[in-house]
Amino acid sequence: MNFEQTGPLTEDGMDRLRAINYFIKVADLGSFTAAARATGVPASSISRRIQDLETELGVSLLHRTTRVVRLTELGNFYLDQVRSGVKALDYAQDLIKDRAASPSGLLRMTATPGYGRFLLLPAIKRLRRKYPDLVVDVELTDQVSDLAGNEVDIAVRATARPPDRSIARKLTDENYVLVAAPAYLDAYGTPKSLSELGQHRTILYRGPGRIVHWQAKTEEGWVELQTSPAFICNVGSELVGEAVDGTGLALVPKWGVESQLADGSLKAIALADAELSLARSGSPGIYLLYHQPKYRLNKIKATVDFLVGELARKGRAGNAPGDTSGQSQSTP
Known part of the structure; x- marks a missing residue:
C-alpha cells in the first residue's frame, strides 16, 4: 500500500x-x-x-x-x-x-535455472514487448518459493508431482537424452551399454549442495551410476557447451539441446540395456504454477496465457488449467 x-x-x-x-x-x-x-x-x-x-x-x-x-x-x-x-x-x-487496465505493474517469478535461461527468459522478452508496462522480476533458483504465501506470483518448476494447492500448466516433458559431440564419439567410440558407458568421461550437473549422479533404469530396477566426470557445473548451458566442445558425455533435458541435435553439433546416444535419467521419480515435466485467486488479475492472466502459449507450443506439450497433484520436487 x-x-x-x-x-x-x-x-x-x-x-x-x-x-x-x-x-x-x-x-x-x-x-x-x-x-x-x-x-x-x-x-x-x-x-x-x-x-x-x-x-x-x-x-x-x-x-x-x-x-x-x-x-x-x-x-x-x-x-x-x-x-x-x-x-x-x-x-x-x-x-x-x-x-480496466492493460497488464502492468510488478510481477514476481521464480524458475528452475536451466529452463529459465534456455527458454523462459527469451519468452519473457517477447512478453515485455507485448506488454511494455509490465515489470517482471525473475529469480532463477532451485529453491521452491511459497505461492500461497505471496512470495512470488508465478513459478516454473521441473517436477513429477506438481503441488496440489496450485494450478499447474504443463509446458513440456522433462525427457533426458545422453549426448556427445561427433568428434568425441569418433575419438572414443559410442557406448551401447552400461558397461561401455563406464569407460567414458562424463559431464555432471551440480545441484543445490550435491552432485547429481546419473540414474539408470534396468530390467532389475534403478541403479545409481558412478562415472568418471571430466567437468561439473551448476549451469546447464555450460554443460551443453562442454559437450559440444568434446569434453565428454552429457545427460541433459532434450529441450536444452534441440538446436544442437538439429544442427549436428551433438548426437543422441541410446543404450541397449538401460534408460538414463537424473531422477527416479515418475515422469517429470516442466510446469508453470500459480495460485488460483491471482489468475483474476490481468497481469497474472496475461502472463500465464502468453507463456503457456509460447512455451507449451515449443515443448509440444500442454495441459489444461487445473491439472494439479502431489508435491513439488525440484530437478535440474
Whole structure:
C-alpha cells in the first residue's frame, strides 16, 4: 500500500489503515529507521502514528529501546490478525484497479535455472514487448518459493508431482537424452551399454549442495551410476557447451539441446540395456504454477496465457488449467 503523512489519527478508516501499515512495516524490519527508509515517511511520524494506534487500542504494541524495537505479546497477536486483512485489502485494490487496465505493474517469478535461461527468459522478452508496462522480476533458483504465501506470483518448476494447492500448466516433458559431440564419439567410440558407458568421461550437473549422479533404469530396477566426470557445473548451458566442445558425455533435458541435435553439433546416444535419467521419480515435466485467486488479475492472466502459449507450443506439450497433484520436487 502507499504510505503518506497525515494529521493526527482520527476515526477515519484511512488514517487507521496507514497506522496499521506502519506498524506492520516496523514489526517486519525491527526498527523505525528501517521502516522510514522503506516507506519514505519520517521515523518520528511513523512513531507518532503507532502511538496513536496504541492509544486507540488501549494497549502497547511495541517495546521501544534505544537499540531495538520488539513486539509485545499483544503486539504479536495484533500483527497476526491485521496482516492477513491488509493483504486482502491490497489484493482487492489491485484487482479493481487492474480490471480496466492493460497488464502492468510488478510481477514476481521464480524458475528452475536451466529452463529459465534456455527458454523462459527469451519468452519473457517477447512478453515485455507485448506488454511494455509490465515489470517482471525473475529469480532463477532451485529453491521452491511459497505461492500461497505471496512470495512470488508465478513459478516454473521441473517436477513429477506438481503441488496440489496450485494450478499447474504443463509446458513440456522433462525427457533426458545422453549426448556427445561427433568428434568425441569418433575419438572414443559410442557406448551401447552400461558397461561401455563406464569407460567414458562424463559431464555432471551440480545441484543445490550435491552432485547429481546419473540414474539408470534396468530390467532389475534403478541403479545409481558412478562415472568418471571430466567437468561439473551448476549451469546447464555450460554443460551443453562442454559437450559440444568434446569434453565428454552429457545427460541433459532434450529441450536444452534441440538446436544442437538439429544442427549436428551433438548426437543422441541410446543404450541397449538401460534408460538414463537424473531422477527416479515418475515422469517429470516442466510446469508453470500459480495460485488460483491471482489468475483474476490481468497481469497474472496475461502472463500465464502468453507463456503457456509460447512455451507449451515449443515443448509440444500442454495441459489444461487445473491439472494439479502431489508435491513439488525440484530437478535440474
